[in-house]
Amino acid sequence: MTGTETDTATSETTDEFETFEVIPAVDIQDGEVVQLVQGERGTERTYGEPVAAARRWIDAGAESLHLVDLDGAFEGERANAGAIDAVIDTVDVPTQLGGGIRTAADARALLDRGVDRVILGTAAVDNPDIVAEISETHPDSVVVSLDAKDGEVVVEGWTEGAGISPVEAAERYADLGAAAILFTNVDVEGQLEGVATEPVRELVDATDVPVIASGGVATLEDVRELEAAGATAVVVGSALYEGKFTLAEAQTAVDRS
Numbered sequence: 001m002t003g004t005e006t007d008t009a010t011s012e013t014t015d016e017f018e019t020f021e022v023i024p025a026v027d028i029q030d031g032e033v034v035q036l037v038q039g040e041r042g043t044e045r046t047y048g049e050p051v052a053a054a055r056r057w058i059d060a061g062a063e064s065l066h067l068v069d070l071d072g073a074f075e076g077e078r079a080n081a082g083a084i085d086a087v088i089d090t091v092d093v094p095t096q097l098g099g100g101i102r103t104a105a106d107a108r109a110l111l112d113r114g115v116d117r118v119i120l121g122t123a124a125v126d127n128p129d130i131v132a133e134i135s136e137t138h139p140d141s142v143v144v145s146l147d148a149k150d151g152e153v154v155v156e157g158w159t160e161g162a163g164i165s166p167v168e169a170a171e172r173y174a175d176l177g178a179a180a181i182l183f184t185n186v187d188v189e190g191q192l193e194g195v196a197t198e199p200v201r202e203l204v205d206a207t208d209v210p211v212i213a214s215g216g217v218a219t220l221e222d223v224r225e226l227e228a229a230g231a232t233a234v235v236v237g238s239a240l241y242e243g244k245f246t247l248a249e250a251q252t253a254v255d256r257s
């Protein structure tokens with residue numbers, strides 16, 4: 001979907017995760033694509049301009065893109081709107097966007113702008129009912145982000161503990177209309193040292209909401225293990241940018257029948 005194509009309030013998203021999907025990450029900080037280690041500022045590796053990165057992954061066969069305004073995640077309000085708008089205007093695949101989205105009005109504006117799914121972290125943890133509020137007008141459009149460090153959900157750009165486990169948090173959203181849960185294991189995020197599958201498996205077993213896994217993917221075997229753990233998709237950042245494997249290799253490594 002391009003940014004020039006706005007949906008009606010009752011339209012459904014085009015991406016239903018009918019098969020396991022490998023989703024490239026386009027994380028934006030100060031107008032550039034970066035990857036952070038364990039979500040910490042100052043650890044970033046830079047990978048150029050967002051539109052160029054998005055086009056790279058589209059040309060490589062991406063079926064959707066994962067966009068994050070990292071400055072928005074840390075500061076609580078969107079700071080890379082121009083760069084993200086440029087990506088939305090350029091690409092013709094579904095996009096999901098997170099970072100600094102704090103109100104239902106903000107989410108609806110982005111969905112009407114052309115984003116297919118909004119990712120809510122802090123806002124959904126602080127106020128679970130916001131998921132139902134947005135879903136009333138934009139069904140299947142909210143991805144709840146549950147980021148975990150040492151087994152605890154963290155918010156405010158991974159800087160504050162929420163005092164709840166991912167499994168406990170997930171139980172809140174099954175009846176609120178969440179389209180998916182994005183589970184990021186901060187303990188392994190950005191380190192290229194492999195994934196932890198047991199937390200993913202526990203989350204999948206605890207909820208009927210599809211689980212998108214993120215964090216630590218370094219090899220094709222990591223991708224396979226997350227699929228085997230029951231995830232419906234995986235977001236991959238550093239491994240793709242660092243050339244550990246190609247998007248095509250990752251797509252063919254999993255059962256896509």
